[in-house]
Amino acid sequence: MRKLLTGLILSLGLAGFAQAQSDDGLLPVEQAFKLTTRAAEPGKIALHWEIAKDYYLYRSRIKTKTTQAGLTLGALELPAGKQKNDEFLGEVEIYHDSVDATLPYSLADAATKTLSLTVNVQGCHEVDPKICYPPHTTTVTLDVPAGGATAAAAPASAGSDTGLKNGATQPLIALGGAPGLGGAADRTPLPPEQAFVFEAIAASPTSLLTRWTMPKGYYLYRDKSSVMLSSGDGVRIGAPQWSPGVPHRDEHFGEVVVYFDQVELPLALARERGAAQTIKVHAEYQGCQDDGICYPVMTRDVDVDLPAATPQELEAAKASFVPAAAQSSPDTDTQATAASGKDGSAGEQSEEQALAANLSSNRLLALLSFFGFGLLLAFTPCVFPMVPILSGIIAGSGENVSTRRAFVLSLVYVLATCVVFTIAGIVAGLAGANLQAAFQKPWILWSFAGLFVLLALSMFGFYELQLPSSLQTKLADISNRQKGGSLIGVAIMGLLSALIVGPCVAPPLAAAVLYISQTRDPVFGGLALFVLSLGMGAPLVVFGTAAGRFLPRAGAWMNAVKAVFGVLFLGLAIWMLSRILDGVWIMLMSGAVLIGSAVYLGALERLPDGASGWSRLWKALGVILLLLGAAELIGAAAGGRDVLKPLGGIVASAGKESAGGELKFRKIKTIADLDREVAAAAQGGRRVMLDFYADWCVSCKEMEKFTFTQPAVQKSLADFVLLKADVTANDEADQALLKRFALFGPPATIFFADGAERRPLRLIGFESADDFVARVGKVQ
Incomplete structure (x- = not known):
């Protein structure tokens, strides 16, 4: 701490020089330490400083330097100075009144007529106001004396910079x-x-x-x-x-x-x-x-x-x-x-570094590992939204879909997502651009949400989505497709789902992209991404095949199942818009869908005499959805923003709860913003946490909702400077900031101490509160 305090005091003293000079009558540095030079004899330059009363020069801060071609400066010859015990710097040597020095030099070309060099000094005013001047540089030009430079310059040491x-x-x-x-x-x-x-x-x-x-x-x-x-x-x-x-x-x-x-x-x-x-x-x-x-x-x-x-x-x-x-x-x-x-x-090493290194070693084992990582990623919010999409595709493929056809549809959907993940990863690795992030523009999200609404209305029976009959006939000759289960349509939905629905970045995905970036080997890196995607999609194939096997066949049940998927599609549309709309609108739309579902289930209708147990069960479910929908609307009207806690705003205002508050982040946009904040924190002896966030990033919102709100996490970050980089726009400044850390998209949490990143502690993706607290504790 004493080291940091000393440096801080010195910096503050130097920074205050200009103000002190104007307010307290201090001499300009050129007058306080007046320099005269002459080249009286060949091979030597004489330097003389007149030092004003109550001022002194530091011996160790007198330096000379030249950039003149053919001119070599020797060691500056200075007399011994007066010993001084500086309050902050300890024992130093200083000069009062005046000092003379000799600077040897040599010339490569005897025809040289002039000498050019710079002289750097630093000194202080030793009576009130006690102030130290910043280092001062003077440029000196001298004529070479007759006879040129015959003396060879000694090797440069303390007094020169050559x-x-x-x-x-x-x-x-x-x-x-x-x-x-x-x-x-x-x-x-x-x-x-x-x-x-x-x-x-x-x-x-x-x-x-x-x-x-x-x-x-x-x-x-x-x-x-x-x-x-x-x-x-x-x-x-x-x-x-x-x-x-x-x-x-x-x-x-x-x-x-x-x-x-x-x-x-x-x-x-x-x-x-x-x-x-x-x-x-x-x-x-x-x-x-x-x-x-x-x-x-x-x-x-x-x-x-x-x-x-x-x-x-x-x-x-x-x-x-x-x-x-x-x-x-x-x-x-x-x-x-x-x-x-x-x-x-x-x-x-950080997680993604270690995984990237493993790719370079045993390749077969690395591919098997990445398939396993994909299986784990399948149970994250990045993949969950694809489940109702795939289910809806299978449900809409006909009333008597076979297990084999359900498997084919599921496989086509998953393979399409694999192709997108692979191509996007290769592009990110070679070009440093996140292809998925480019598809998170508001107009694209609105368009895709609108598509889900159209699909939902189709499920509700308002109309049937199908290709023109002439085109259907041609396609049927190729693959015997049906109107709801066109393999081309399924593949397109898989492509769009991978690009728009699940743009998550996890350590295995980042590792494969990192490998491509550092080795420029897109073949094996792309293969690793494809295997990772297959692992992510394997549970989807199993689920889709099982859905085809157990979905009810023709009849009224099928209409009910389609209605359920219609509601799920509406939920997906709302979920996608949550990336760009304020929470109050999401709560209003969620409330409307819940109340509509409740009405469909007969929540507002009177049960007939002798109603079956199933009818009573559906009505009970409808009443529950009606109450939940009403809670969403009331919560939105009361200023709530969280769909999962619709009445949280009312409870908070009534109980003045303090737990689970929000961390106070400083927003940064550019690399310059980051460097400024990190440097300021280092000067103050504070650590820094930088959180990369985007409205369209699912794991980012998980971190905000489930990790950053925990009291233990907030306590562990109490002494940190908290920075947030919102890269939702994905513009040039955002991409440059991501590129600074070899990141291809959020979420990512970066830690700094003493102005330097603690790379092994870098976090890619979501982490629970307990694990996050343990990670923060290692930032030293």
């Missing part, structure tokens, strides 16, 4: 010259770009070498550091090859692995094409000053020039390539992570 240029492809030896390292003898924290220097080069046409260099007294977390590609034509990064590191007991994170001084991370590349190209490497990392402050998560983008690769080199690289667990890149669909703990390479 390391490897970002992204330059140079011999590996050049990586060692890290910019701005040193000055760690005092406890003044270095700027992030100097405390943790990240570099990357192409070690070969099919490999990268990345490196972090830290000065003495700084260390880098392994499980909070990652490398990925943010751009590259057909290039993928392989699994990371981290060196062992140093076990470290951290006061915030417990036992972790860290690196001191320097760490190199080799990364294999798989390339589709051998032509030379420039790729962009994106790094995210975090570290601390030993017994000092901890830095927030830092990012760095480096351009690396890949040389041309021969066909033999490409094939050899692919043969030995081990894909990394995928993680979305910040800008494009090129993705591969090279991280440890937060992404699972330290031994822990």
Whole structure:
């Protein structure tokens, strides 16, 4: 906590500088620390600072740097400073009054006439108002003295910044010259770009070498550091090859692995094409000053020039390539992570990562596992709505449907859903777009709900849905179809059901899509999705076949059965509209359907004398439905929004119940919104939960209704910053935010601590309250 507090106090002090300068008569930084420079003799630059009274400069914050081609700066020669025990930074060296320094340099071209460099300093005002200035940079241009630069510059150290240029492809030896390292003898924290220097080069046409260099007294977390590609034509990064590191007991994170001084991370590349190209490497990392402050998560983008690769080199690289667990890149669909703990390479993986990895191992076992996962998914709200649809299809296929025909209809329906799930998953994996989400537009949902209403009216006997007679005759010659059971119509209904009725994302589905995304192998990934879909559809086939076997044959019973399915279709239409309409409208429509069903069952009619037991049973059921329908209407009028708790609003207003309230989320829309909120939470030492939600997402509403309302869950999240990303619109901003986490749709719950995602704790799909509380407790 002391580390975080120190960093926060420093940040607040620097942020308040401008206001203090105008209100308290502080000198502008150029006057407080007046710099003069001259190149009096070849090979040396003299620097002199006049320091105003009551001001001082930090010795360790005086830096020099150049971007001039052919100019090499040596180590800045500074005198010893005065020791000072800083209130927050401990022992440091400072300068009062004035200070002189000498900067050696050398020139590659003796004909060079001018020198260009930047000088960076930082200092403070030591009497009231006590304030520290932010780092200040001055650009200096000097004429080269007669005789040129004859003195060779010494290697850069504490006072210079002459390391490897970002992204330059140079011999590996050049990586060692890290910019701005040193000055760690005092406890003044270095700027992030100097405390943790990240570099990357192409070690070969099919490999990268990345490196972090830290000065003495700084260390880098392994499980909070990652490398990925943010751009590259057909290039993928392989699994990371981290060196062992140093076990470290951290006061915030417990036992972790860290690196001191320097760490190199080799990364294999798989390339589709051998032509030379420039790729962009994106790094995210975090570290601390030993017994000092901890830095927030830092990012760095480096351009690396890949040389041309021969066909033999490409094939050899692919043969030995081990894909990394995928993680979305910040800008494009090129993705591969090279991280440890937060992404699972330290031994822990999120559910979808582990499943995706299993796909790459024993393929036959993986396919059998995915069929089993599909069976489990069959008993989720994603699949339940398909049961009345399939039942209605079978009920409408004729009065004497055989078991064989019921099986064929069920199989065609399920196979159609399998095709959609497979194609949608392949598209999501290769293009990063959720095809099912694209079908959740309001006009599509209204159209499909209208179709269910038309089907319901057909079941009630208002009319018969059938193809034109000429087309029916042609189709009958092909497959002996009947008007209600056309195999083409059944297949179309299966396609639409998969796209519109059940757009759920569960860990097995996400794993298969993740596998396609990271390996670009749509064949086996698609096969896994198809097998998963078959598992989801197997119970439907069993149910549909049994329905064909046990449904009553011709007669009045058949009309009653069709009426039941008509009501179910109306319920499906209302359920689909619940994704886009306010709860009060859903309650009103539900109440109307319940009351209509009650009237059909004779709830308002008087039983005749000698009525049978069945007649009394139907009337009792009708009265119950009438009361439920009335409760829905009364609840809607009283401001209720929950169909399952129609009188909840009345009870809550009467009893002022506090349990089961709603969590207070902050809405975010863009990646910038997320980064801002996560950074602010990290500065305040708070954890973050990000919930991806959509109106059309069934499991999202399950989480809201059954998990987030539980007191234990709300208590466990009391110290969290709660963010909600509503991706209902599925627009560019929504897709970019999903892509940031390699997600293809909601539901998903992401956890952050200290500005970094805790990837192994990522939740895809629904989770019960008890399990969710246990998951939250691991976020550290």
